[in-house]
Each structure stands twice: as C-alpha cells, then as structure tokens.
Amino acid sequence: MKKIEIRKFSKVYDVRKLNINDVEMIYTFCKSNTQYYEYCGKDISTELIESDIKITPPGIPMEQKYYIGFFENNLLVAIMDLIDGYPDDNTAFIGFFMMNSQLQGTGIGSKIISEVLNYLKGKGFEMCRLGIDKDNPQSNHFWRKNGFKVVREVVQEEGTILIAERQL
Numbered sequence: 001m002k003k004i005e006i007r008k009f010s011k012v013y014d015v016r017k018l019n020i021n022d023v024e025m026i027y028t029f030c031k032s033n034t035q036y037y038e039y040c041g042k043d044i045s046t047e048l049i050e051s052d053i054k055i056t057p058p059g060i061p062m063e064q065k066y067y068i069g070f071f072e073n074n075l076l077v078a079i080m081d082l083i084d085g086y087p088d089d090n091t092a093f094i095g096f097f098m099m100n101s102q103l104q105g106t107g108i109g110s111k112i113i114s115e116v117l118n119y120l121k122g123k124g125f126e127m128c129r130l131g132i133d134k135d136n137p138q139s140n141h142f143w144r145k146n147g148f149k150v151v152r153e154v155v156q157e158e159g160t161i162l163i164a165e166r167q168l
Contacts, residue, residue, distance in 0.1 A: 077099070
C-alpha cells in the first residue's frame with residue numbers, strides 16, 4: 001500500500017472522498033448517465049451506491065479504497081473508485097469512473113485520467129488496471145483512447161468484461 005494523497009490527483013479540480021452522506025448527490029449524478037447502467041445490467045439505486053462505496057475486492061481493506069469525487073465550484077464533475085495495490089502492490093485498480101453527463105465528450109475525463117495516472121506513477125505505481133464492459137462502445141473507446149490495452153476477457157453472468165491495463 002502506498003501513501004496516496006487524493007487532493008494531489010488534480011491541479012484543476014477539488015478532489016475529496018465521497019461517503020454515505022453523499023449518496024443522494026451521487027444518485028442524481030449517476031441517474032443522468034443511463035448508458036452505463038444499461039450496459040452493466042444494473043438498475044441505479046441508493047442501495048447500489050451505498051454498496052459501491054463500501055465494497056472492496058476480497059482481502060483488500062477499506063484503507064486501500066478511494067471512492068472520490070472531482071469538483072469544480074461545488075459541481076460534481078467526475079466520480080472514481082480507485083483501489084490502491086490491487087491485484088498487487090504496484091498496480092492501481094480503477095473500479096469505476098463516470099463523468100458528469102453534461103461534460104462528456106469535452107476531453108475533461110481524459111484530462112482527469114491523465115492527471116491521476118501521472119500522480120500514481122510518481123508514487124511508484126507501475127500499472128493501472130480496470131474492467132470495461134465489452135458491449136459498451138463509449139466506455140471501450142474512452143479507455144482505449146487513454147492508452148489502456150485489453151489483456152483478457154472475463155465472461156460473467158451479467159456480460160463480458162474486458163480486463164485492460166496501462167503501463168505507467
């Protein structure tokens with residue numbers, strides 16, 4: 001586990017941990033991003049968000065989870081769920097990234113990812129890994145455009161997930 005200071009993830013946006021008190025704000029934010037939930041086969045709910053805030057991969061303590069928001073003048077611009085040191089100490093795992101629906105397609109998401117990955121590289125991480133819903137063309141395009149390469153496919157009941165990585 002590396003010492004991560006989330007405020008340093010961005011020079012442009014205010015970054016802070018999101019928690020149970022933010023569930024309604026997160027729900028409103030996510031509800032406007034219908035495409036993601038159509039492809040992942042889940043219905044957005046406050047219960048789902050509460051679960052997402054708390055869930056970690058097996059064996060990973062909450063201290064290694066960063067469920068964070070990127071803000072500009074109190075406007076929630078993006079949400080990211082980042083795991084420090086998963087599946088190994090030198091890898092950061094992005095479990096979720098969503099942009100404000102009004103700001104999609106503006107390049108802001110790519111800038112946020114670039115800033116976060118540069119920070120993680122400076123902290124000694126060598127790799128960033130994530131899962132992409134194979135059937136979601138928007139997500140596929142975004143992550144490939146940001147330098148992630150698919151390394152394998154995992155077939156699940158809900159659909160096929162592409163495991164993608166980017167060397168830092």
